[in-house]
Amino acid sequence: MASVEVTARPAGRAPGRLPGVLIVIEHYWTWYRRNWRATVVSSVLQPLLFLLAFGVGFGALIDGTGHGATATGGVDYLVWLAPALLAMSAVQTAAFESTYPVLSGFKWQRVYHAMAATPLTGAQIATGHLGWIGAKMFASGAIYVAVIAVFGGVRSAGIVASLLVATLAGLAMASLVMAFAATVQNEGTAFSALFRFVVIPMTLFSGTFFPIDRLPTIVVPIAWISPLWHATELARAAALDAWRPAAAAGHLAYLLALLTVGTLLVTRRFARRLAP
Incomplete structure (x- = not known):
């Protein structure tokens, strides 16, 4: 089991809200720079395999006319x-990083409890971990953008905006x-259902691989509530320079609303669970 490292200020002097959040992010960065190889497959190689399989391989069969x-x-x-794969990768990474690692922080390694023993608050711990997930998604996405540029998948500088949209969607999902996850008390059996009945269907039916108007009519409204669909539409519009201001504003507002609600929920639940 990896050792627990917590960077915090001395007891008795509570850091400000932002400095406290940055301390938590520093903790995760300290761990990650020593153990990054353990996560490179899921965060970088997996979306690249999707790109090669669908974009380069399957895509050769449907390019052209028709x-x-x-x-x-x-x-x-x-x-x-x-x-779309950029957004999908961010959402999948967010879902994974927000389940078992969070439960481990409460139940197994108890990293959160170690942090809470310092002047850090539960809200700072939650926000710091969420901020770290966002930073990790952004860095992985930047590597992914560089690779798709090599394969000819970048049409304009709008792909940078797509990266920001993907990170926003990932943060909304993660929150x-x-x-x-902050409410789970058992060994995390509910996470299997989350991946099976939420994450995987969302990946397949949010317009990532084909437009949602190809879906049965009864299924389309379900796709509309998916954060991945809103992220895909917004990221694709940015990458293809196909902006529709009203639609873009709606997609952005939806993702920001989810992030706001999620952040309020996660900070309160962390504070409640870590209360002395």
Whole structure:
């Protein structure tokens, strides 16, 4: 089991809200720079394999004219798919990072309890961990963008905005899942259901690999509530320079609303569970 490292100010002097959050982020960075190899497969290699399999491999079968080109707006499937995979990778990473690692912080390694023994508050611990997840998603996404550029999947500088959208979507997902994980008292059996009935269907039916208008009519409204669909639409519009201001504002507002609600929930639940 990895050793627990906590960086905090001496007891008796509580850090300000932002300095406390940065202390928590520093703790995770200290751990990550020594153990990054353990997470490189899930955070970097997995989305690249999706890109090669679907964008380069499967995409070669549907590029050109016909229904495939109509569905993608006339652009190559690789270019159309790349920003969606960026968003999908962020959301999947967020879901994983917000389940068992959070439960471990409360139950197994008890890192959160060690932090709470210092002047850090539960809200600072929650926000710091959430901030770290966001920083990690952004860094992994930046590497992914560099690779898709090599394969010809970048059409414009708008892909940078796609990276920011993907990070926002990941943070929204992470905040909600962290809030749920903070209530789990058992060994995390509920997480299997979360991945099976929420994360995987969301990955498949949020417009990542094909437009949602290809879905049965009864299923489309379900896709509308998915944060991944809103992120995919927004990231794709940015990458393809196909902005529609009203639609973009709606997608952005939805993701920000989810992040706001999730942040309020997770800070309160961390504070409640870590209360002395």
